[in-house]
Amino acid sequence: MSIVIIGNGMAGSRLVTEIRARDRQVPVTVFGAERQQPYNRILLSNVLAGTAAPDQISLVDPAWYGRNDVDARLGVEVVSVDRAARVVHASDGTAVPYDTLVLATGSTAFVPPIPGTEGGLPAGAVAFRTLEDCREILAAADGARRAVVVGGGLLGIEAARGLAGRGLEVTVVHLAGHLMERQLDPGAGRVLARTLGRLGIRARLDVTVSALHVEGERVAGVGLATGERLDADVVVLACGVRPETALARAAGLEVDRGVVVDGTLRSVTDPAVRAIGECSQHDGTVYGLVAPAWEQATVLADLLTGADDRARFTGARQITRLKAASVDLVAMGETHHGDDDPEVEVLSFTDPSRGTYKKVAIRDDRVIGAILLGETSTAGTLTQLYDRSAPAPSDRLSLFFPGMEGAATADSPLRMPDAATVCHCNNVSKGQIRACWEKGARTADEVAEGTRASTGCGGCRDALEGIVAWLGEQDAVPAG
Numbered sequence: 217m218s219i220v221i222i223g224n225g226m227a228g229s230r231l232v233t234e235i236r237a238r239d240r241q242v243p244v245t246v247f248g249a250e251r252q253q254p255y256n257r258i259l260l261s262n263v264l265a266g267t268a269a270p271d272q273i274s275l276v277d278p279a280w281y282g283r284n285d286v287d288a289r290l291g292v293e294v295v296s297v298d299r300a301a302r303v304v305h306a307s308d309g310t311a312v313p314y315d316t317l318v319l320a321t322g323s324t325a326f327v328p329p330i331p332g333t334e335g336g337l338p339a340g341a342v343a344f345r346t347l348e349d350c351r352e353i354l355a356a357a358d359g360a361r362r363a364v365v366v367g368g369g370l371l372g373i374e375a376a377r378g379l380a381g382r383g384l385e386v387t388v389v390h391l392a393g394h395l396m397e398r399q400l401d402p403g404a405g406r407v408l409a410r411t412l413g414r415l416g417i418r419a420r421l422d423v424t425v426s427a428l429h430v431e432g433e434r435v436a437g438v439g440l441a442t443g444e445r446l447d448a449d450v451v452v453l454a455c456g457v458r459p460e461t462a463l464a465r466a467a468g469l470e471v472d473r474g475v476v477v478d479g480t481l482r483s484v485t486d487p488a489v490r491a492i493g494e495c496s497q498h499d500g501t502v503y504g505l506v507a508p509a510w511e512q513a514t515v516l517a518d519l520l521t522g523a524d525d526r527a528r529f530t531g532a533r534q535i536t537r538l539k540a541a542s543v544d545l546v547a548m549g550e551t552h553h554g555d556d557d558p559e560v561e562v563l564s565f566t567d568p569s570r571g572t573y574k575k576v577a578i579r580d581d582r583v584i585g586a587i588l589l590g591e592t593s594t595a596g597t598l599t600q601l602y603d604r605s606a607p608a609p610s611d612r613l614s615l616f617f618p619g620m621e622g623a624a625t626a627d628s629p630l631r632m633p634d635a636a637t638v639c640h641c642n643n644v645s646k647g648q649i650r651a652c653w654e655k656g657a658r659t660a661d662e663v664a665e666g667t668r669a670s671t672g673c674g675g676c677r678d679a680l681e682g683i684v685a686w687l688g689e690q691d692a693v694p695a696g
Contacts, residue, residue: 217242219520220304220312222294222463223320224248226257227493227509229275231318234517236284242521244286245312247304251291252347253278258506258641258673260350264378270347297467299486316520319464319475319491323457323504325349328366332428332435340435341428341451344375353452357382360449364388364438366425368395370538372454373408376417377543379450387418387446389425389438399536399547401554403566404573404587408545411571411590415542420446459495459502474502479528481516492516499531506672507641508532514643533603535640537675542571546595546675548602549585553577560584565616574616581607583615593618596679600636638679641672646683653687660684 219235221228224246232246248254254275262268281288293307303313325343327333337343340360342352357363357379365376368390380386388395394405395412409419420440427439428451437447459474469485470476474497476484481496483489492512494504503509511532518524538545553560561578572590576583576598583601588594594615601608601615609615632638634647644667652666660681664670670677 217315217520218313219244219316219318220314221246221318221320222304223322223493223495224250224254224288224290225320225322225493226254226275226506227322227513228318228320229254230510230513231320231492231516232286233276233280234513235521236286238517238521238523240285245289245314246286247289247292247294247306249291249293250346250348253290255347256672257346260344260347261374261378263347263350264353264375265381266378267381270351273347294463297463299467299489302488315488317489318516319489319495320493321460321463321495323494324460325453326456326458327453328425328455330425330427332430337453338428338430338433338435340449341453343453343455344371345457353379353450356450357384360384362387362448363450363452364446364448365452365454366438367454367456368392368419368421369398369454369456370396370536372452373412373538373543375452375454376412377415379452380416384450385416385418387420387448388412389420389423389440389446391422391424393422395419395421396547399551400587400589401552401575403564404547404551404575404589407566407568407571407573407589408543410568411543414571457494457504459497461495464491464495472497472500479530480519481512481529490516490520498529501531503532503534505534505536507643508534510642510672535599535602537673539673539675544588544590544592546588546592546599547586548599549583550577551575551585551587553585563612563615576608576612576615578608578612583608586615595675596632596636596638599640603637603640632683638683639667639669639672639676641676642668644669649680649683650687653684658684658688 256273259273263270294304295307296305303311305311325345327343340356342349363379363384363386365372365388368388376386376388394402395408424441425438426441429437435451437445439445461471464475465471469483474495475491477491477496477498481490481492493509512529515527515529518527535548553562555562563576565574575587577585582605586598632646636646638644638646648667649663652663657663657666663684670680
C-alpha cells in the first residue's frame with residue numbers, strides 16, 4: 217500500500233511522523249506547498265515579536281525525511297487528483313500513484329474584497345497566515361512607526377502583540393463589538409481591550425474597513441466606513457481563514473465547509489481518500505485548532521498502519537490558549553451564557569485594573585464553559601472538569617482561586633491523577649510524563665522530546681516543569 221499526503225503543515229507533518237512511528241516500510245510521499253520544513257504555526261506570533269527565530273519553531277529536522285525513507289516534495293503543489301486512476305498530478309510535472317490519498321491542505325487566509333486589494337495586496341500590507349507572511353511583516357515593520365491590524369480575533373491579537381513588542385504603535389480594527397467574540401463574552405473582551413491598551417495597542421470596535429489607502433504602490437493606511445482614515449506604515453490582515461478545499465471540490469469529493477469525512481477520517485465520497493485537519497469536516501464541525509488535528513493524525517496513523525483497526529475520531533472539545541507577554545488567556549466551551557439562563561449557573565470575577573477576568577458556566581453540576589484572562593492558575597482544574605464532564609466542586613470559588621478547598625485536583629502534581637491530561641495539544645497525561653521520567657528523562661526538555669508535551673501552543677510548559685521538578689523531589693526522598 218502506498219500513501220500520498222497532500223499538505224505538510226501541522227496536520228500533514230504529524231501524520232507522516234505518526235505513520236513512521238508505527239510502520240517503517242509503507243511507502244509515504246508528502247507534498248508541501250511551502251518550501252521550508254514544517255513549522256509550528258501556533259508560535260508565529262513569537263517570531264513576529266522577536267522572542268523566537270524561525271528555525272526554533274520547526275517541527276521536523278531537515279534530515280528526518282531521508283533517515284526515515286519519506287519522499288518529501290517540499291515547494292511542490294498538487295494541481296489535480298485523478299480519483300479514477302488514483303494518481304495525483306504535481307506542479308513540477310510529476311504524477312504519483314496512490315492507494316490511499318490523505319488531504320491535509322489546511323486553510324488559507326481570508327482577504328475581504330475591499331477597495332485597494334483588487335490587484336493583490338500592495339507592499340506593506342500582508343495577510344498573516346504563514347512563516348513567509350511573518351517574514352514579509354517583519355520586513356515591512358523594519359523602520360516603521362505605525363501599524364494597523366484588521367481583525368481582532370485570536371490571530372489578530374497575536375499579530376498586534378508581536379508588532380507592539382517591536383515598538384510600533386498598533387491599532388486593531390474589528391468588525392464586532394468586542395475582541396475575540398468567538399471565544400470571549402463582552403465582559404472578557406472589554407478587559408482584554410484594556411490590557412492591550414496598557415501595552416500600547418488601541419482597539420477600534422464595531423467598525424468596518426472600507427478601503428486600503430495606497431501611495432506610490434505602498435500601503436499608507438486604511439479607510440473606515442465612518443469616513444475616518446488611520447495612517448499606517450504596515451497593515452496586517454487577520455480576517456479569519458477558510459478551509460482549503462479547491463482540490464477536493466475539483467476532484468468531485470463532497471465538500472460542505474470542509475471535506476466531509478466519517479469517524480475513520482474517510483471521505484464519504486471515496487473510500488480511498490481521507491482528510492484531516494482544518495480542511496476536513498467531521499460531524500458538521502471544522503476544527504481550527506491544533507489539538508483536534510493532531511488527534512486526527514494519530515487516529516488515521518493507527519488505521520492506515522493497522523496498529524489499531526478500531527481507532528475512531530469521535531470529535532474533540534476545543535480549548536483556546538493565548539499566551540504572550542502580559543496576555544494570558546484560556547477559553548473553552550460555552551462562554552456566552554449570562555445570568556438570564558435559569559438552567560446555567562454562571563460564576564464570574566473581574567478585576568480590570570489587573571487585567572483579570574474569570575468566568576465559569578455550569579449546567580447539571582458540570583463545567584460547560586470557562587474563561588480565564590490574566591490570571592490562569594486554575595486552568596488545569598477547569599480543563600480537566602470540562603474535558604471529562606466531571607462533577608464541579610461544591611466550593612465553587614476553588615475554580616477561580618488556587619489553594620482553596622478542592623482547587624488543587626488538577627494543578628498540584630501531588631494530587632493530579634496519572635490519567636489527567638497535562639498537554640491538550642498532544643493529549644499527554646501526567647502518567648505518560650511519569651513513565652518518560654522512569655525511562656530516564658530528567659529535564660523538561662528531555663520529557664518534551666520523549667512525549668511531545670509542551671511542543672504545541674506551549675501553554676502547559678509551566679505545568680510540565682512543575683511535574684518534572686516534583687518527580688525529582690520524590691526521587692530524592694530516601695525510602696523508608
